[in-house]
Amino acid sequence: MRADLEIIRDWIRPGARVIDLGCGEGELLEYLVKEKQVQGYGIEINPDNITACIEKGVNVIEKDIDEGLCGIRNNSFDTVVMSHALQTMHRPDQIVEEMLRIGKECIVTFPNFAHWRARFYLAFRGRMPVSKFLSYTWYNTPNIHFFTFKDFEELCVERNIYIVDRTVVDNEHKHRWWIRLWPNMLGEIAIYRITR
Amino acid sequence: MKDFPEDSVGLVTPQSIHFDQPLTLASGRVISQYELVIETYGELNSDASNAILICHALSGHHHAAGFHEGDRKPGWWDSAIGPGKAIDTRRFFVVSLNNLGGCHGSSGPNSVNPETGEPYGPDFPIVTVADWVKSQARLADHLGIQQWAAVVGGSLGGMQALQWSIDFPDRLRHCVIIAAAPKLSTQNIAFNEVARQAITKDPQFHDGRYYANDVVPKTGLMLARMVGHITYLSEDGMREKFGRELRSGKLSFDFNPQFEIETYLQYQGERFSTAFDANTYLLMTKALDYFDPAADYDNNLATALRDVQCEYFVASFTTDWRFSPERSREIVDALIEAGKKVTYTEIQAAHGHDAFLIPIPRYMEVFGAYMNRIANSLENNHAR
Numbered sequence A: 001m002r003a004d005l006e007i008i009r010d011w012i013r014p015g016a017r018v019i020d021l022g023c024g025e026g027e028l029l030e031y032l033v034k035e036k037q038v039q040g041y042g043i044e045i046n047p048d049n050i051t052a053c054i055e056k057g058v059n060v061i062e063k064d065i066d067e068g069l070c071g072i073r074n075n076s077f078d079t080v081v082m083s084h085a086l087q088t089m090h091r092p093d094q095i096v097e098e099m100l101r102i103g104k105e106c107i108v109t110f111p112n113f114a115h116w117r118a119r120f121y122l123a124f125r126g127r128m129p130v131s132k133f134l135s136y137t138w139y140n141t142p143n144i145h146f147f148t149f150k151d152f153e154e155l156c157v158e159r160n161i162y163i164v165d166r167t168v169v170d171n172e173h174k175h176r177w178w179i180r181l182w183p184n185m186l187g188e189i190a191i192y193r194i195t196r
Numbered sequence B: 001m002k003d004f005p006e007d008s009v010g011l012v013t014p015q016s017i018h019f020d021q022p023l024t025l026a027s028g029r030v031i032s033q034y035e036l037v038i039e040t041y042g043e044l045n046s047d048a049s050n051a052i053l054i055c056h057a058l059s060g061h062h063h064a065a066g067f068h069e070g071d072r073k074p075g076w077w078d079s080a081i082g083p084g085k086a087i088d089t090r091r092f093f094v095v096s097l098n099n100l101g102g103c104h105g106s107s108g109p110n111s112v113n114p115e116t117g118e119p120y121g122p123d124f125p126i127v128t129v130a131d132w133v134k135s136q137a138r139l140a141d142h143l144g145i146q147q148w149a150a151v152v153g154g155s156l157g158g159m160q161a162l163q164w165s166i167d168f169p170d171r172l173r174h175c176v177i178i179a180a181a182p183k184l185s186t187q188n189i190a191f192n193e194v195a196r197q198a199i200t201k202d203p204q205f206h207d208g209r210y211y212a213n214d215v216v217p218k219t220g221l222m223l224a225r226m227v228g229h230i231t232y233l234s235e236d237g238m239r240e241k242f243g244r245e246l247r248s249g250k251l252s253f254d255f256n257p258q259f260e261i262e263t264y265l266q267y268q269g270e271r272f273s274t275a276f277d278a279n280t281y282l283l284m285t286k287a288l289d290y291f292d293p294a295a296d297y298d299n300n301l302a303t304a305l306r307d308v309q310c311e312y313f314v315a316s317f318t319t320d321w322r323f324s325p326e327r328s329r330e331i332v333d334a335l336i337e338a339g340k341k342v343t344y345t346e347i348q349a350a351h352g353h354d355a356f357l358i359p360i361p362r363y364m365e366v367f368g369a370y371m372n373r374i375a376n377s378l379e380n381n382h383a384r
Helices: A003-010 A027-036 A047-056 A092-102 A116-125 A149-158 A177-181 B129-143 B156-167 B186-200 B218-232 B235-242 B260-275 B278-290 B293-297 B325-337 B352-357 B361-383
Strands: A017-021 A039-044 A060-062 A077-083 A103-111 A162-169 A189-195 B015-019 B034-041 B051-055 B093-097 B150-154 B174-178 B311-317 B342-347
Touching: A003 A027, A003 A077, A003 A103, A003 A162, A003 A189, A017 A027, A017 A092, A027 A039, A027 A047, A039 A047, A047 A060, A047 B342, A047 B361, A077 A092, A092 A103, A092 A189, A149 A162, A149 A189, A162 A177, B015 B129, B034 B129, B051 B129, B051 B156, B093 B129, B129 B156, B129 B278, B150 B156, B156 B174, B156 B278, B156 B293, B174 B361, B186 B218, B186 B278, B218 B260, B218 B278, B218 B352, B235 B260, B311 B325, B311 B352, B311 B361, B325 B342, B342 B361
Parallel strands: A017 A039, A017 A077, A039 A060, A060 B342, A077 A103, B051 B093, B051 B150, B150 B174, B174 B311, B311 B342
Antiparallel strands: A103 A189, A162 A189, B015 B034, B034 B093
């Protein structure tokens, strides 16, 4: 399992009602249903990912998250997960609001645009950074909003969103002691647990 | 003996089953005895756990797959049922029936009322989706099937599948609902009323007793089918298929059909009017109008689904405006709210409501993947 998912799964309590927005091939949900007896749903838009979820027996709902989550009632989930998808949304702020509306707690992961490598790329090459997690060029990237840990935390302050937990890791989703010294410069991926 | 395609169930023969235990209907009326015509494909396994029930739509019947003796065209859902197809008859035992009130051999308005010796005609009671499901449960008893591996249907058939899961929660493991809705919209009912008016206002209708006069309300049935058919197609699909093509290449300045679409609708209506019973058409549209499983639960579908036990596969088609994707999403949202297992997919298709009968590759892929998972879990249980 992708290492960030391993971190996320440990943050979810057994038997919870979980919805994974942009669930990919459903590996997190498959694990959570099997090992933690959660009641899990995934939202996905990619056809191949949807087929993979069906084959795994993961509850998958075909839906464009950008259109909002109306239809899902307030507070109907214990945990709402969105991993590596917030930067692809048209209005990340509205999606975060929607997530907080349907769930008691949200887990969000995204790449940090202020990582030193990205900064160097832009500063010295004068071009938009391309890296393992941002492996597209500017014109074809699904990642339409680049933001940093600081940016996200500022949004949380503005909107009265409480950060329960934050873990910052490198691009292999490993914890490194030195990341903690200067996360916004040294961390590549952040995993936030937020609530209101 | 002609050769059938490899992925066809081949030659099939319907069978008729008699039920003499009276059936009390939602209306309060009772049918004392009745026939149901069915077809089956594939083999029932030793513990009768691989059975699939196919529920038909408005104008459907028991002949879902394979060929009848002498026919060139296969059953109405042959694209989905057969060896290696989405509903794989090498793994499943498939049961398909003609519903009560139908006109293809099951008891209905055009069959003889054993109490009078005359055709029922308009005296055949109005049946509801729940009544059908009740009669299908008796069929399952008769066939020795305690629990369906899945109940599957498109359109009105999907409504029966949904009703099954509510009325007999422990008698199905999966519920497959394709291009359906949790109830009809006002617009749907309006279209149905136009169809009914066309039939009942036909001078040959004779208050539904046209059999005695040896006539059929052909014009009415034809109009009903034409208006229905328009709602089955999407605007884009229609334009793509027929455009504004003229049969003779130029305007003829009279009222004869000139545009291809006119000819097509007339042909469809004409063909239908000789193959379908007008009283059955009236009944089927009423069953559609009345369908509303949430009505008994404070109009809350999630409450209606509170005690269901099966898993659901729900699918809709992007250009279907008769039962649009929004209507399927109502079912899905209610299932999520009730905490039930559900998979939902929205298929890109230009064919409108008719898409559920067409083997669109993406549709067959996801439908097949879901059915395959059911078959796999069956076979794993057997291997254990």
